[in-house]
Amino acid sequence: MPERTSAKNLSKMDRDRLDHLYEHLQKISPRTIGYPCNQAWDYSELFRFLEFSINNVGDPYEGSNYRLNTHEFECEVLDKFSDYTKADKSDFWGYVTTGGTEGNMYGLYLARELYPQGVVYFSEDTHYSVAKILRLQHTRNIMLKSQENGEMDYDDLRESVRLNRDAPPIVFANIGTTMKGAVDNLDKIREVMREFVIPNYYIHCDAALSGMILPFLDNPPPWTFADGADSISISGHKMIGGPLPCGLALARKQYVDRVARSVEYVGVLDTTITGSRSAFAPLMLWYALRTLKDEGLENNAKHSLAMARYAVARFNEKGVPAWRNTNSVTVVFPHPAKSVMEKWVVAPNRGIGHLVALPHMNEALIDSFIDDYCEARSDEPVDERRIPGSKDPRRGSTSNAGLI
């Protein structure tokens, strides 16, 4: 007789292990302050949909023979994101991905299909996964220097483009770098293109975390489709938050169509990268957007920025040279001591650590971390107190310091 997975077949030992995991997660979650994952959410209302073999295989706009899907909800999520990213509705396409990496992969794939001889420019502060994607996709690329605050060095971009004017530039712009929350400026990037009268270029924006903060600020830096982006990747499990990594790949539809036509002759009718896709992730995002509404999302963005300001002020009061970029919820400080790393889940990298201020955080939590940080710091020799933002000849974000 066939059998089904069922709790009644779970041994006492295995049940204890699950209970232990649950307790561990309960304990460690509140101390996870160095990663960009909002923890203020509750999707229990949706768990009943996990009774079905749901799957959003294929293009959300094209429909599917596999009728156990949530494409309709996915399209509504995408429509909201077309607002947040100031897209031209008639020239917009997207889908819900497995996370930020897939969104970046999608943008870089589109760019390379449009400009097979193109060169990708990205700063040394870019997340390590981008080098991985470029390797996977066999795309020519040049790593640029960063400025001290983590932003792309536009002089280096200018010089590199000047030396490669025969190759269409594909600029990978960080809309909030992993370690320092720095935003590469689309106006300055386009200025370089104009300077060298480059007829064809492409800009992809990695707005993993900030893509759900900047839409709710009064004077955001240029980062949207209206500002010249050709594709944008935003994570779902970061600012919105959730138990499963997910994200959005957004792009100008005319490019997607052009690439779709060119691959159709090899029999590829699916425009997404993954094929089978979670039907739960789009439902989760839909639920968050419908229950929080724009007002809630704005409150969350503003609360997070207020918490980041608060953390910088508190650090500075205590003599710690912490800082943050404008509009960023990422607070940078010198590498914490070992004892702090054991108690708190932070993501230090090359001499610096950071705290990512998010909706679930409050002053008490931040105070508690800063107290531990300063206490441990006073026990350390002065030469261990490294300076944040200090340059390293090797690139910024290796190791899995930053989720994407």
Add this chain to the structure above:
Amino acid sequence: MPERTSAKNLSKMDRDRLDHLYEHLQKISPRTIGYPCNQAWDYSELFRFLEFSINNVGDPYEGSNYRLNTHEFECEVLDKFSDYTKADKSDFWGYVTTGGTEGNMYGLYLARELYPQGVVYFSEDTHYSVAKILRLQHTRNIMLKSQENGEMDYDDLRESVRLNRDAPPIVFANIGTTMKGAVDNLDKIREVMREFVIPNYYIHCDAALSGMILPFLDNPPPWTFADGADSISISGHKMIGGPLPCGLALARKQYVDRVARSVEYVGVLDTTITGSRSAFAPLMLWYALRTLKDEGLENNAKHSLAMARYAVARFNEKGVPAWRNTNSVTVVFPHPAKSVMEKWVVAPNRGIGHLVALPHMNEALIDSFIDDYCEARSDEPVDERRIPGSKDPRRGSTSNAGLI
């Protein structure tokens, strides 16, 4: 004040839409017989873990700074799969993926890194996503003819390898094709390599569905690491089943290590493709393996084969030329009539349809489908009764007929 997603903010209209979706899924699930997704499972015991921002970012064996993970459970799942795929434990590596596509992408990426000048050979019955991956990864490739039963045409492989002896062959073997469940024979593939004294070649096995059937049969065809596979992709949401697409990328560790060393210099320390990864999927697979145990998995495989045999016999009794490949749970029959397609969720493609017999199916369900099929068929003109297995000059599996 910050806000959290919460059921209390859900409007009446939105709640009704969710209820409607739930009812739709309840109604359509039992009639979803044309896709390879087992529906006999219950993971409700694990829903409590969806309260946390869990994430299995990075290599499951390397540990992670992000401590809200289930890497330990993932490694146990992988260990079981090393048994099922007859891997040498000292030369085995893997991770839980977002689905079959990522597992195939991983294998083909490894192969291309090892043999940058290699040519990928794959049959016309291969899932359309493979052409997509090869395009994404810029890998040279040749599509081979298939035999009538869906298996690779080994003469075409021989002839193609003969004409390209300077390029290391990378053979993409289907261990169960999407439409006909045909298994490409690793012995015959290796025979071709021996014939032309090819020193370097690579075999990737796409065992999406059958990878969890063949380990439990007495005389499976050659498909494991012991039979010469270099990497294997298996889906989690197919034979095991679950609400979220997932899968396993499995490979010989020596290759993974070699590629890891060569990419390290560009700062890539993460050996997985996606980076951020679901921590729930490995937990789900762990739970299935621990509650079903090998005995339950074997019962499920044998029940599914018995149901497939039953379906072929019933179809044939009624004069329908249905058939299946040995060891396959996929029953092939002529394209069903439109009315059948409206009631049942099947995945017809180029003149044929199929039923995938799985653990949740029983005789009554199969009878019910066959009755509807035959009734509608008798209403159709004879020339519409197309012959299964009939060749088409274009390739086999386009459209999203087959999930991966």
